[in-house]
Amino acid sequence: MxxxxxxxxxxxxxxxxxxxxxxxxxxxxxxxxxxxxxxxxxxxxxxxxxxxxxxxxxxxxxxxxxxxxxxxxxxGMSRILAWDAERGVADLESGVTIGDLWRHSLPQGWWPTVVPGTMHPTMGGCVAMNIHGKNCYRAGPFGDHVLELDLLTADGRTRTLSPQHEPELFRAVIAGLGLLGVVTRVRVQLKRMHSGRLRVRPIQTPTLEAMFDALAARTSTADYLVGWVDCFASGAALGRGLVHEAHHLAEGEDPLGAATLAASHQELPGSIFGVPRSLVWRFLQPITNDFGIRWLNHAKYVVPEPTDRDGTFLQSHTAFAFLLDYVPDWRRVYGPGGFLQYQIFLPDATARAGFREALQLCQRRGVVSYLGVFKRHRADTFLLSHGLDGWSMALDFPVPEHDAERLWALTRDLTQLVLEAGGTFYPAKDQVVDAASFARAFGDRVTRFKAIKxxxxxxxxxxxxxxxxxxxx
Amino acid sequence: MSLRFRHAVVVGASSGIGASIARMLAADGCAVALLGRREAELQRVVASLPAGARAIPVVHDVTDQTGVPLLFERLVADLGGLDLLVYAAGDMHVPEEGEYDFARDRRQIEVNVLGAMAWTGAAAAHFEARRSGTIVGVSSIAGVRGRRTMPAYTTSKAALSAWLEALRNRVSRHGVNVVTVKPGFVDTAMTTHLTKKPMMISADRAASLILATARRGGSPSAYIPAQWGLVAFVVRHLPSWLFRRLDL
The missing domain is CATH 3.30.43.10 (Uridine Diphospho-n-acetylenolpyruvylglucosamine Reductase, domain 2)
Incomplete structure (x- = not known):
């Protein structure tokens, strides 16, 4: 060129x-x-x-x-620049993915402190969106574990930022949507692990209230908490689902010991029910419709997961954390129109009523989410972060190839619901929020961000x- | 299904099939950008358009492929959108016995293949992102076999047909209509020097058949007129030892 x-x-x-x-x-x-x-x-x-x-x-x-x-x-820039196996600190180029990182660190006993539901995002993406994981209520978002980063700005200058050095800019770059410059290096703190497995307990929650209560009761003890919501359940069963709580294993607790830290122990299975993983989406596509998902959800809710006698089972970090990676190309099950996810973030005070209203609204409109994922969050200090002391419910909707107006109308009403309940929006998931709504949700934070920009x-x-x-x- | 085109780019619109297509589109109320190398001819075509037609004439040499991305973007903006791109530019040279002229051969590849790749590739990216749109490539029945009388031309049309097929396989799944048309003999300036012109039709007749094929949708590959399909079938299946003895 x-x-x-x-x-x-x-x-x-x-x-x-x-x-x-x-x-x-x-x-x-x-x-x-x-x-x-x-x-x-x-x-x-x-x-x-x-x-x-x-x-x-x-x-x-x-x-x-x-x-x-x-x-x-x-x-194209995906090198691990430095790795301190004693302290669990990695210096990474921004193209390094979560998957690259755990494959490098876990065999030496370190796991990324915050991971999303897939191992594919890059460090640059994790910083720009300040992603969160199933431990957000406890560990906070990704940015809370960034020790330092290099930012290449539009003037060609590289600045090194940290919570101590230029903290205001540091807090604007994290969750800054990549709009302030290019993050060329990230230094992250990982978490010590003694086993490559977690002890997981599934808990059936017959109502939305029960799901809130199940998570609230465990936030001080569980290392990870995530809820699955059957969005088709209605009436008394509205918001029913399953909660999975997971705990790290202490040293000596895993009978297989440190062998489970090996990357080979973490790779996801090559097939599901005998079907190669790469083909599974083709089997799911014919049943990805209101009728099929309603029954799939019902089966998922009523059929108990196999557990040990104490109601728990051991599961690898990857199998627990990266549920979205089990089925490669799973987004294709939604057909040519694709799908959109609307993740509702509401403060603790309004979440119970707000989520109930959101689920009922979807059902009234006949546009029901095929997947509902429920999490607890804590507030953070990053300028444009979606984080709050509250809860989130992510809803996945297929987008009809033609005439999607019912869906767009629903998203407008969900946006209104979020605003009235004092919630926030998560840009990593968003494709529908308008400028006025975003400004209303984030208040003077938008003005401050634009001044820095x-x-x-x-x-x-x-x-x-x-x-x-x-x-x- | 019958597609109605509102905004079109016709590459190679200063004469022949391209000029006829541009005129018919304009008569149908379509805003058309007409691209051609020869300004005077281009202006003559524009002057022949129906009163009130929205036309954007652009002097452009398709051998300048580096300018295509910017020009394509500008035209889409100036037209207010795009739902049809026709690549009708073509060059043909029939070498004399014993003549081997690489410069002439190269020019046919530049015009018939590389220019087509630049323009239809740009349109394919635009249409794939939008999940709609029609691309028409004017290939030729000449691409069915490698002919001794016009080696570079037949090579270029075979390549163009393969390129359009590849493009079709790439973007039709995204709702893009990729149309390959393979005319036989058409009465244009390009064919005046040919001595044998069986089943020849006028440029207007060819344009009419091409647009009808494009409007049907479904990413067809069609001979213009359809009778040439039978000829192509026979020619394609002639054994090589026989084909090389024919004066084709």
Whole structure:
């Protein structure tokens, strides 16, 4: 591309959000070194070509899309720069994935403190979205375990940020949607493990209230808590589901010992019920409709999981944490229209009534989520973070290929519900929230963020379709 | 199903089939960007469009493929969208006996293949993201076999047909209609020097059949007119030892 502009010579690529229901075409480059990255940024700035930073493309909506402009694929920079096995501290380029990290660290007894439901997101994505895991109520979000990071800003300067050094900027970059600069290095603190397995207890919860109570009763003791909600259950059974609580094993507690730390012990099974994992989505597609999911949910709720006599079972970290990775390409079960996830975050005081209203609203509209995932969260200090002292319920909806107006109307009402209940939005999942609603939910935090953005990136080099929609650029 | 085109780009619109397609689209109320290498001819075509037609004439040489991305973006913006791209630019040279002219051969590949790849590739990316749109590539029955009388042309049309088939296999699953049309002899400037022109039709007749094929949707590959399909079937199945003895 030397000698010609990025606009004229960078290849085009059609990119989509993980939900496969939003896509765009943009120019696309994958620099493989900090120098190459800096050169691309300089050229983009000179051409006034807005840049979006993209990792594994695991944000569900349009967070890593940049219609007509430039997408920089950060997966070309995926080296583990340093690893301290004594302290469990890793220095990573931003294209390193959660999967790369645990495969490197777990055999030496360290597990990433915060992981999402899939191992594919990159460090850059985890920082930009301040992702959370099933231990958020206890460990906080990903940003709480970042010790330091390097930020390459639009002026070509690299700044090293930490909770101690330029803390305000550090707290704006984490959860900053990649709009303030490129994170080129992240130093993260991992957690000590004595076993590659967790002790897991499934708990049946016959109502939404029971699910709230089950989680609330265990937040001080369990290391991980997550609820699955049968969104088709109605009446007295509204919000019924299953809670899984999991505990780390203390030294000597696992009969198989440290052998379970080996990566080979962690790999997900190659087949499910005899079907190769890569083909499972094809078997699920014909039953991914209201009728099929209703009955699948019923079966999941009533058929007990096999456990030991004490009602628990041992499960590898990966099998417990990365449920979304069991079925590769699972997003394809939703068909050509894809799906969207609406994750509702509400404060503790309004969550019980709010979630009940949300589930009933979906049922009244005849647009019922095929998957409901329930979590407890704690507040954090990052400027645009979705985190709050409260609860979240993630709802997955298939997007009809034609005439999806009923779904869009529902999402508008869910947004209204979140605003009235004092909740927040999670950009990693969002593809529908409008700028006014986002500003109302985040208040003066948006103004403060935009002031920092103006200072660091006055020409608006870093952007995205989502940032334009949310009024952040 | 019958598609109605509202915004179209016709590459190779200064004469022949491309000019006829542009005129018919404009007559149907479609906003058309007409691209051609020769400005005077292009202006003549624009002048022949129905009164009130929305036309954007652009002087463009399809051998300048580096300029395509920016020009494509500009045209989509100027037209206010895009739902049809027609690639009708073509170059044909019939070498004399014993003539081996790489420059002429190369030009046919540049015009008939590389130009088509640049324009239809840009359109495919745009349409895949939108999950709709139609791409029409004007190939030729000449691409069915490698012919001794026009080696580079038949090679280029075989390559174009393969490219369009690949594009169809790539993007039809995303709702994009990729149409390959393979005309026989059409009465255009490109064919005036040919001595044998059986079953020849006018450029307007070819354009009409091509647009009808495109409007049907379903990513077809069609001979224009359909009778050439039978000829192609026979020619394709002639044994090589026989085909090389024919003066084709």
């Amino acid at each position: 030397a000698g010609s502009t990025l606009r004229a010579s960078a290849p085009w690529k059609v990119l989509d959000g993980f939900g496969a229901s939003v896509r765009s075409v943009s120019r696309f480059v994958r620099p493989e070194s900090p120098e190459a990255l800096a050169a691309v940024l300089a050229r983009a700035a000179a051409e006034s070509l807005p840049v979006v930073l993209r990792g594994s493309g695991r944000s569900y909506g349009d967070a890593s899309l940049n219609t007509g402009a430039l997408a920089i694929d950060m997966r 103006q200072q660091l990136d006055p020409a608006g080099v870093f952007a995205s379709d989502q940032a334009r929609r949310l009024g952040l650029v």
